[in-house]
Amino acid sequence: MTQTGVPGSRVAARTPPAVRLGRATIVAFAVYLIIPTFAHYAESPQPGRVEGLVLAIAVLALYIAAGCTGPRGPWHRWAVGIMALLVYLPLPFLGEWWAASGVFLAAMALGILPRPYPLPAFLLVAVAETIKAMALGDVLWEGLSWTLSVSVAAIPLAGLTHFAETARLLYTTRIEFAALEVAAQRARAMSELEGILGSRLDAIAEQGRRVVADVDGDTEVVRKELGRMLDMARESQREMRSFAHREQRLPSEKPDDQK
DSSP: OOTTSOOOOOOOSSOOHHHHHHHHHHHHHHHHHHHHHHHHHHHOOSTTHHHHHHHHHHHHHHHHHHHTOOSOOHHHHHHHHHHHHHHHTTHHHHOGGGGGGHHHHHHHHHHTSOTTSHHHHHHHHHHHHHHHHHHTTOOHHHHHHHHHHHHHHHHHHHHHHHHHHHHHHHHHHHHHHHHHHHHHHHHHHHHHHHHHHHHHHHHHHHHHHHHHHTTTSOHHHHHHHHHHHHHHHHHHHHHHHHHHHHHHTSOOSSOGGGO
16 A cells, blocks of 8 residues: 555565475576586686686576566567677687577577567577587487476576566566555545544534524433434544444455465
8 A cells, every 4th residue: 555545556565485496496596507507607717718607697597587686678678689689609610519598598488488489589590500510510300309408407507597587477467456455445444434524424414404493492401412413423533433443453455474
């Protein structure tokens, strides 16, 4: 609930455990996949080792940034395009060890792009990986075997990315439903309060008219009428306090695990 009382999204104080677990697994698996490439360029005495290390870190950072953030937006599609450039442009300069970076592009195509693009994009990357392998000297069946290896590594990484994003969406939806429920309860309480106070105020007004009509009459009668008006006002005050307590006891918009 926003400060104006209108239902709105509220940022959670902490990321829920399922989302944290999914993102931590993405980071761990991505690091595991990039380690052989990183180790090769770290130990290689050949020219290009520094560029290879920098680009390997860039590929890893880009995938983690795209896979561990949500909701999916235009920048995620740009990230896939940037990943394609990082994977294929340096290949002539960095050699066959850089070919392993294609796993991250395949995982991004399958796990980050919105529907209906993931499958066509993944198939396009698979074709590109086969052509890349053949350009590096493999025959067709070896290129297909390489593409299969890339797919076997990319599909679990894409699955982990989907899991983390799905967990985030479910948690966000839960928060929104909780906010709507609280808003509905408050609206019902306010409607009930309005009805009760309206009837009380009408009764007090009617009693006031009687007092004015009898102002020249018996003093004792006027005193009693004024006492009844005071009792009605006190009863209305008690009811308002009761509703205020009920409002305070309404459930919070935050899920239980975030309190």
